Amino acid sequence: MLDTMSCLERFALAARGHIDLSVRVLGGTPVTVRVRNRFSSTLNEVVTCTPDGVFLTSWGYRLGTADNVEAAAARLAYLLAAMPA
Numbered sequence: 001m002l003d004t005m006s007c008l009e010r011f012a013l014a015a016r017g018h019i020d021l022s023v024r025v026l027g028g029t030p031v032t033v034r035v036r037n038r039f040s041s042t043l044n045e046v047v048t049c050t051p052d053g054v055f056l057t058s059w060g061y062r063l064g065t066a067d068n069v070e071a072a073a074a075r076l077a078y079l080l081a082a083m084p085a
Contacts, residue, residue: 004049007066008033011047011055014073020082037080045076 008025012033015023024034036044046058053066057076064072 002049002051002053002066004051005031007049007053007055007069008047010066010069011049011073014070015076017070017073018077018082021077021080035076035080037082040081043080045080047076 008031012023012025015021015033015035020038022036022038026032026034030048033047034044035047047063048056048058049066050056055063055065055069055072055076057063057079061079063075
C-alpha cells in the first residue's frame with residue numbers, strides 16, 4: 001500500500017509544471033489536490049489517490065498511476081485545457 005499523501009504531493013508538483021494551472025493540496029480525509037485553470041472559473045477538478053496508487057478525479061475518471069505521475073498530471077492538464085510551461 002502506498003503513502004497517498006506522498007503520491008498527491010508528487011502529483012501536485014507535476015501539475016504545477018503546467019503554466020495555466022493553479023494547484024492546492026488540501027488536507028482532510030481523504031487528502032485531495034484541487035487543480036484549476038487560472039483563466040476559467042469552470043475548469044477545475046479535485047484529484048484523490050487510492051491506496052493502490054491510482055489518481056482519480058472527483059467524477060471517477062482514472063488519470064493514471066503513481067508509477068508515472070507526470071503522465072497523470074499531463075492528462076489532467078489536457079482535460080483542463082492547460083499549456084505546458
